[in-house]
Amino acid sequence: MAVEKTPRQAMPEQPPLVRARNFEEVPLGYTAEQAVAEAGRCLQCKNPACVQGCPVNVDIPGFIKHIAAGEFDKAIGKIWERNSLPAVCGRVCPQEIQCEGNCLLGRKGEAVAIGNLERFAADWERRHHVCELPSRDVATGKRVAVVGSGPSSLTVANDLILKGHEVSLYEAFHKPGGVLVYGIPEFRLPKDIVGAEVACLQAQGVSLECDVVVGRTVTVDELFEQGFNAVYLGVGAGLPKFMNIPGENLVGVLSANEYLTRANLMKAYLFPEVDTPIPRGKRVAVLGGGNVAMDSARTAMRLGADKVSLVYRRSREEMPARKAEIHHAEEEGLDFQLLCNPVRYLGDDKGRLTGIECIRMELGEPDASGRRRPVEVPGSEFTVECDLAIVAIGSGANPLLTRSTPDLPLNKWGYVTANTDTGKTGKKGVWAGGDIVTGAATVILAMGAGRKAADSIHEYLTWGW
Amino acid sequence: MFTIVNREEMAGGTVILNEIEAPRIAAKARPGQFLILKANENGERIPLTMAETDPEKGTVTVIYMVVGKSTELFRRLGVGDAYQDVIGPLGQPTHIEPGKNVVCVGGGTGVAVLHPIARGMKQAGCDVTSIIGSRNKDLLILEDKMRLASTDLHVCTDDGSYGRKGFVTEVLKEKLEAGGVDQVVAIGPVPMMKFVSLMTKEYGVPTMVSLNPIMIDGTGMCGGCRVTVGGETKFGCVDGPEFDGHQVDFDELILRLRAYTEQERCSHELCKCEGRH
Numbered sequence: 083m084a085v086e087k088t089p090r091q092a093m094p095e096q097p098p099l100v101r102a103r104n105f106e107e108v109p110l111g112y113t114a115e116q117a118v119a120e121a122g123r124c125l126q127c128k129n130p131a132c133v134q135g136c137p138v139n140v141d142i143p144g145f146i147k148h149i150a151a152g153e154f155d156k157a158i159g160k161i162w163e164r165n166s167l168p169a170v171c172g173r174v175c176p177q178e179i180q181c182e183g184n185c186l187l188g189r190k191g192e193a194v195a196i197g198n199l200e201r202f203a204a205d206w207e208r209r210h211h212v213c214e215l216p217s218r219d220v221a222t223g224k225r226v227a228v229v230g231s232g233p234s235s236l237t238v239a240n241d242l243i244l245k246g247h248e249v250s251l252y253e254a255f256h257k258p259g260g261v262l263v264y265g266i267p268e269f270r271l272p273k274d275i276v277g278a279e280v281a282c283l284q285a286q287g288v289s290l291e292c293d294v295v296v297g298r299t300v301t302v303d304e305l306f307e308q309g310f311n312a313v314y315l316g317v318g319a320g321l322p323k324f325m326n327i328p329g330e331n332l333v334g335v336l337s338a339n340e341y342l343t344r345a346n347l348m349k350a351y352l353f354p355e356v357d358t359p360i361p362r363g364k365r366v367a368v369l370g371g372g373n374v375a376m377d378s379a380r381t382a383m384r385l386g387a388d389k390v391s392l393v394y395r396r397s398r399e400e401m402p403a404r405k406a407e408i409h410h411a412e413e414e415g416l417d418f419q420l421l422c423n424p425v426r427y428l429g430d431d432k433g434r435l436t437g438i439e440c441i442r443m444e445l446g447e448p449d450a451s452g453r454r455r456p457v458e459v460p461g462s463e464f465t466v467e468c469d470l471a472i473v474a475i476g477s478g479a480n481p482l483l484t485r486s487t488p489d490l491p492l493n494k495w496g497y498v499t500a501n502t503d504t505g506k507t508g509k510k511g512v513w514a515g516g517d518i519v520t521g522a523a524t525v526i527l528a529m530g531a532g533r534k535a536a537d538s539i540h541e542y543l544t545w546g547w
Numbered sequence: 548m549f550t551i552v553n554r555e556e557m558a559g560g561t562v563i564l565n566e567i568e569a570p571r572i573a574a575k576a577r578p579g580q581f582l583i584l585k586a587n588e589n590g591e592r593i594p595l596t597m598a599e600t601d602p603e604k605g606t607v608t609v610i611y612m613v614v615g616k617s618t619e620l621f622r623r624l625g626v627g628d629a630y631q632d633v634i635g636p637l638g639q640p641t642h643i644e645p646g647k648n649v650v651c652v653g654g655g656t657g658v659a660v661l662h663p664i665a666r667g668m669k670q671a672g673c674d675v676t677s678i679i680g681s682r683n684k685d686l687l688i689l690e691d692k693m694r695l696a697s698t699d700l701h702v703c704t705d706d707g708s709y710g711r712k713g714f715v716t717e718v719l720k721e722k723l724e725a726g727g728v729d730q731v732v733a734i735g736p737v738p739m740m741k742f743v744s745l746m747t748k749e750y751g752v753p754t755m756v757s758l759n760p761i762m763i764d765g766t767g768m769c770g771g772c773r774v775t776v777g778g779e780t781k782f783g784c785v786d787g788p789e790f791d792g793h794q795v796d797f798d799e800l801i802l803r804l805r806a807y808t809e810q811e812r813c814s815h816e817l818c819k820c821e822g823r824h
Contacts, residue, residue: 359810433802
């Protein structure tokens, strides 16, 4: 078949040694010719497995068919039917375990580059502005408060505004976007894109208020008193985990949340042009193996580090980061210290970090997660010298909002208990989704939860609890 | 935007008072809680404990010393100008137990934070002895307000230019020796809080301090404000800002507050140069 002869179009990228010193986006995006060629590889399956792999069920063959025909405006319209943040998802979804992981072509060769095509369609639209915003249903007079403005909240806001409800977004930070703005770096997701997506929602009538910490500035019950008919909680996980080993409060040990928030939200990489400083480590150790660890490591390189080491207690196969990120980080010169666990931080008499004592690990029997459990190798202690350590070992549930809402049922780890299919919580009129329900996960899973919650909220506003 | 409706200079212009329009925060704020303020688009998020709130007027008041670029930018804002962002109220409010015999110790701009707490305690029927101090007479702030908020007020200056010559701890020691003190509240420079806490520990008098560590979000998300309290790591923003002074590792706090000294100096120097244009 002809389709097999066309190879997967490679994404043009900045060369590793150039990009490792700047904050510009790494992949440059397909040209129109590349996009059409790549779209032509799609088999247009009758029962597309890719769609089942997508948490928001985008009609993938449908939009790809339009790209193949050069109908880029129709392609983005098709995506918008199911996904309001395609420019974001095309960049940050773990496609290899979702849509592309299910692609039939991937069984024998390379899957269709669905993520790259989605990104192409969204970027094309942002440059040309030819598509009309989806139309809004007749106003219902119902009001919904959406707490947080990350991916799940933006999805809820989008879906409910189109259904004719009034939507108010409340953001605790001074800028909207949640993790898309404070967590994911500029070189992976340019902040202008998030800004454009939020502006698009505002153009559709969503109201946005920043600097409002729900739980402090206003409580959930007060939102109801103010006349809101439903409240969606999409506040994220937002509690940094630390190793709880000696020396963790030395100057030079930062949570990835702090490091990335300084770099991304506060744009501290531009210091002293902006006022927020960030430690510029010469030798940097990043603890963890997920996307946040990769983002931290690559940020440290761009801030001028001589050497950045990733300290991870399992092996490469177990690393939860997106494949493309591991690959990019390695190309940029990241040093992998795998099967290696920190024991204590070492400091000088000024309370500043000088290194981390680590111990080698080997893989034992599989644990509850199905991954082989790392076991310490006795007597294998060694020191990773560093003046900056970034702890990227995950997040827990931030209790700030939940403690101010005593009748909201939580699980034993402090996450909000919500129905998987509807996002309904145990408190009347309140829905929740994203990381505050599931624990730290991905942008697209949060969006999937937002979609289900929006459907359920709409049903409630129409028919009752 | 959060407009400044009243502005005063104190201590020879080194300390500034800003009363800011923020009705939603004013309605919720309790003594001891703090705000995060950001002057403009490129500004830093700076935590400041509130000195006053007026729910009827819908305003909150902060009093700060000009020490670096961010507070210098704050200083340049006049009445009618606005902070781009004000977030709050953050942190736990002061726990006030009625009818106690309390000594409130304040140093420098810490007196501004101490004032609403002393007043709240007096209103709750506490006997409030306050001891406030500064390096010299010109740097002393809020003496009249503290006098109203206290049953008894003592003023000290390091150089003896006003009130009693010496440190606040000297007066405190006399009060502790005399006995009958149920609680001490100490708010001011970290070394002052450290030495007050060391002294009161000897006398077994519970002591509350209010800390102002480096932080970004103020909601428990960044963990930059870690302080060791009783051997455990606490977050200044959500567990504090007030802690048991006998349990706080002040030496660690002092080192952590110096984390960005170099950058802060660089930023401030550049800002001073711009200011001269």
